[in-house]
Amino acid sequence: MDREQEDLQFLDFFGIFTESFNLVFSWRKIFSKITLTLILPLSVVFVAHIQVTELLFFKILKNEDSLNSIPKNSPNYTKLSDMITSEWISFWLFKAAYFTFFLVLTLLSTAAVVYTIACVYTGKEITFRKIISVVPKVWRRLMVTFVWNFVIVLVYNIAFGVLILLWAAIFGFGGIGILIIAGISVSYVLGFVYISVVWHLACVVSVLEDVYGIQAMLKSKELIKGKLVLCCAVFLTFTVLFLASQLVFQTVVVLGSSNHYGLRIVLGVLCFLLLFKVFLFGLVAQTIIYFVCKSYHHQNIDKSSLSDHLEVYLGDYVPLTAQDVQLGEF
Incomplete structure (x- = not known):
């Protein structure tokens, strides 16, 4: 990053994307290795999950349709019913395994x-071997931050569901009730975007500062003040690109007509390329946003202190705590 820290606060939407591209291409050797080792497998897991999910789900639907045409209490009905139950168990076990692998690869990336x-x-000397040795240690901090975000999102969704049910029970779904529910739903989406932005920035805070978990979420909440619109715009851009690649892959490649194999292959490759680029540049952009927010709040980052903090992950440097300093002065 060739810019001075005080200049980072002036980066706008396009400036963040430009800085991300410049950073990746300036250090393309390192980022290429990170992509091949972590982000490419992440993309493969995501794409394979879509394909396998569709195969399992349509097989279950086909068997359920066949079950409806078989007389109940017959041996074939019992056999097919047991098969459908085992298929549903396999389906949800696969989803759980996918979510676990996807989460681990995302946090490692x-x-x-x-x-x-x-x-x-x-300006530290950086090698791919050093990065790989550090990643497992940083991953633990990110996992704690993710757990707190999961709890917050869970409580948020439960509260929204309870609110909708109470409103529907009291006022119903007619006339003004629909409009109010629509307004609540819009507020829910805005709140969910806000929580997502806070969490993404909290991941960067968890790596670069001495706090993680709920403290990182609170620190992130303070950092995005004044830059909330910019943060949301960048986040929504990558989210739209991600959802677009997923939608095209699912509708054209997975569910597409068997008469257009050539088109399905081309679009599948393009979606895959777009997917792992979205993963890579999204992570780079959210890190740059961290420095932009720090600069906006005039929280100057001491490069030597940050360098020392990074050395902690390697076990080469252990910073003094406040208690150690007081003891030395005494």
Whole structure:
């Protein structure tokens, strides 16, 4: 990052994307290795999940349709019913395994990208071997932050569901009730976007500062003040690109006509390329946003202190605590 820290606060929407592209291409050797090792498998897991989910789900639907045409209490009915039950169990076990692998690869990719950009910012010597040795240690902090975000999102969704049910029970779904529910739904979406933005920035805070978990979420909440619109715009841009690639892949490649194999292959490759680029540049952009927010709030980052903090992950440096300083002065 060639810009001075005080200049980062002036980066706008396009400036953040430009800075992300410049950073990736300036250090393309390191980012290429990170992509091949972590982000490419992440993309493969996501794409394979879509394909396998569709196959399992349509097989279950086909068997359920066949079950409706078989007389109840017959041996075939019992056999097919047991088969459908086992297929549903397999389906949800697969979804759980996918979510676990996807989460682990996402957090590992986040740790690698954020640590790499911090090393670039501080001018530290950086090698791919060093990144790989650091990532498992940073991943633990990110996992705690994710758990807190999961709890917050869960409580938020439960509260929204209870609110909708109470409103429907009291006022019903007619006339003004529909409009109010629509307004509540819009507020829910805005709140969900806000929580997502806070969490993404909290991931960067968890890597680059001494706090993680709920403290990182609170720190992120303070950092995005004044830059909320910019943060949301960047987040929504990558979200739209991600959902668009997923939708095209699912509708054209997975569910497309068997008469257009050539088109399905081409679009599948394009969706896959777009997907892992969205993952990579999204992680780079959210790290740059962290520095933009720090600069906006005039929270100057001491490069030597940040460098020392990064060395902690390698076990080469252990910073003094406040208690150690007081004891030495005494």
